[in-house]
Amino acid sequence: MIEIVERKKKPILESQIQKQFKEWLDKQPDLHHWKTNDQYTRGVSDMIICISGIFLAIELKVPGKEPSQLQADFIKKIISKGGIACWCDTVKQCISVVEYVRTHRAKIAENIKKEGRAGLLITKSPDGNAMNFTLDF
Numbered sequence: 001m002i003e004i005v006e007r008k009k010k011p012i013l014e015s016q017i018q019k020q021f022k023e024w025l026d027k028q029p030d031l032h033h034w035k036t037n038d039q040y041t042r043g044v045s046d047m048i049i050c051i052s053g054i055f056l057a058i059e060l061k062v063p064g065k066e067p068s069q070l071q072a073d074f075i076k077k078i079i080s081k082g083g084i085a086c087w088c089d090t091v092k093q094c095i096s097v098v099e100y101v102r103t104h105r106a107k108i109a110e111n112i113k114k115e116g117r118a119g120l121l122i123t124k125s126p127d128g129n130a131m132n133f134t135l136d137f
Helices: 014-026 069-080 091-103 105-115
Strands: 031-035 047-051 054-060 084-088 120-124 131-135
Touching: 014 031, 014 047, 014 054, 014 091, 047 091, 054 069, 054 091, 054 105, 069 084, 084 091, 084 120, 091 105, 091 120, 091 131, 105 131
Parallel strands: 054 084
Antiparallel strands: 031 047, 047 054, 120 131
């Protein structure tokens, strides 16, 4: 009799999510991005992205983890100042955020000009698997 031993899949690391998302971003000709990662940027979101003049901050986490208090405060501060910021725990979620901003950038830019704020609220779905987008104009 042969015994079959199933190996548990190793959980994905945050650095792997960052690497995969960065590789995707590198292929996008209409945006510029940079990763923050030094001792002087504690709390600042992992990726800062500019899409046709619209700035977006995304904090990356592994599934099941949430931002630290410093990271959550940074996201809240960006939103309170009229910017766009959120946290994601999969590459698919990150891409959906970028694609949403890309698709709605004209409306977002118009609202920034009129109201001084982006007017976009990004939240996770109740099951945590998808992102919800609300344009608040």
